[in-house]
Amino acid sequence: MTPDLTSYDSIIVAVSGGKDGLACLLALLEAGAPTDRLELWHHEVDGQGPSFMDWPSTSPYVSALARDFRLPIYRSWREGGFEREMLRNATPTAPVLFESPDGLIRVGGEGPNGTRLRFPQVSASLTTRWCSSVTKIDVADRALRGQERFLNRRTLFVTGERAEESPNRARYAVFEPHRTDTRHGTRRRRHVDHWRPVHQWSEAQVWDSLKRWTVMPALPYRIGFSRLSCATCIFGDARQFATIRWLDPARFERLVQYEQQFGCTIKRTVSLEQLAEQGRPYAAALAAPDLARVCLSSRPIPTVLTPAWEFPAGAFGQGAGPT
Numbered sequence: 001m002t003p004d005l006t007s008y009d010s011i012i013v014a015v016s017g018g019k020d021g022l023a024c025l026l027a028l029l030e031a032g033a034p035t036d037r038l039e040l041w042h043h044e045v046d047g048q049g050p051s052f053m054d055w056p057s058t059s060p061y062v063s064a065l066a067r068d069f070r071l072p073i074y075r076s077w078r079e080g081g082f083e084r085e086m087l088r089n090a091t092p093t094a095p096v097l098f099e100s101p102d103g104l105i106r107v108g109g110e111g112p113n114g115t116r117l118r119f120p121q122v123s124a125s126l127t128t129r130w131c132s133s134v135t136k137i138d139v140a141d142r143a144l145r146g147q148e149r150f151l152n153r154r155t156l157f158v159t160g161e162r163a164e165e166s167p168n169r170a171r172y173a174v175f176e177p178h179r180t181d182t183r184h185g186t187r188r189r190r191h192v193d194h195w196r197p198v199h200q201w202s203e204a205q206v207w208d209s210l211k212r213w214t215v216m217p218a219l220p221y222r223i224g225f226s227r228l229s230c231a232t233c234i235f236g237d238a239r240q241f242a243t244i245r246w247l248d249p250a251r252f253e254r255l256v257q258y259e260q261q262f263g264c265t266i267k268r269t270v271s272l273e274q275l276a277e278q279g280r281p282y283a284a285a286l287a288a289p290d291l292a293r294v295c296l297s298s299r300p301i302p303t304v305l306t307p308a309w310e311f312p313a314g315a316f317g318q319g320a321g322p323t
Contacts, residue, residue, distance in 0.1 A: 031197075047083075052082055117262055162203075224243065243279075
């Protein structure tokens with residue numbers, strides 16, 4: 001189904017820079033969404049600090065996307081990002097910061113003390129796979145709840161999960177009230193719907209959408225990665241970690257050291273060193289080392305639009321994502 005897009009005061013598109021979020025934006029534009037009500041939200045996984053898990057090139061990519069489509073972009077993050085949460089030891093989860101039309105807002109940070117001292121684990125459970133909930137889902141929820149501009153208004157929150165990705169995501173509703181919705185409340189009413197416009201799309205349909213709009217995929221796709229998750233996503237396979245070890249050995253070694261410090265590996269049955277030994281770096285990365293290094297750069301990207309669109313090397317590869 002396609003909701004009545006003109007009935008919403010705000011339409012928020014969550015963009016990681018990945019192909020599915022881009023396809024959501026393009027689907028909205030093709031459906032005639034009022035562009036003056038559209039805004040992009042991007043979660044900074046590393047909390048705007050030094051790159052630890054995420055691709056440094058992702059933030060400039062989504063900035064260029066917003067410029068090209070003349071849309072506002074608001075960033076949000078948990079203070080200290082992924083690494084601070086992972087190293088939490090008898091301390092509360094850090095506050096959330098989010099940009100808004102009225103400036104930067106800081107909320108939370110007064111919760112109970114807790115300890116992690118381990119990587120999130122591969123699981124469909126967001127409690128076990130805490131990276132998604134702590135650095136993205138809860139961050140978005142706090143940004144929605146923390147802004148008066150969404151009270152007594154209708155908001156559409158758009159995300160790019162697809163049924164084809166996993167059995168768990170296949171069970172997601174295409175359209176439903178968002179977790180932050182309080183339309184039936186007695187005070188502070190907030191009407192928030194959650195729409196997944198590409199839920200039933202195939203990967204081929206996603207790429208066709210980007211091709212129609214001549215949107216260049218983010219750089220990691222071009223060196224063989226099939227998803228724009230974190231550079232060192234816990235779902236990564238042997239080829240991905242072999243590529244990271246080749247491309248960014250210092251980052252890889254840092255992860256290895258944390259595994260040893262925690263006495264707990266990212267994968268349940270194998271260490272990162274053992275996993276990387278089982279794979280070989282992507283051929284596309286080895287063939288274009290200069291392009292691969294640009295993936296690690298935070299320099300501005302002039303545009304995401306290209307007249308010479310082509311499928312990236314990572315298209316139709318192994319998903320290696322949430323199950």
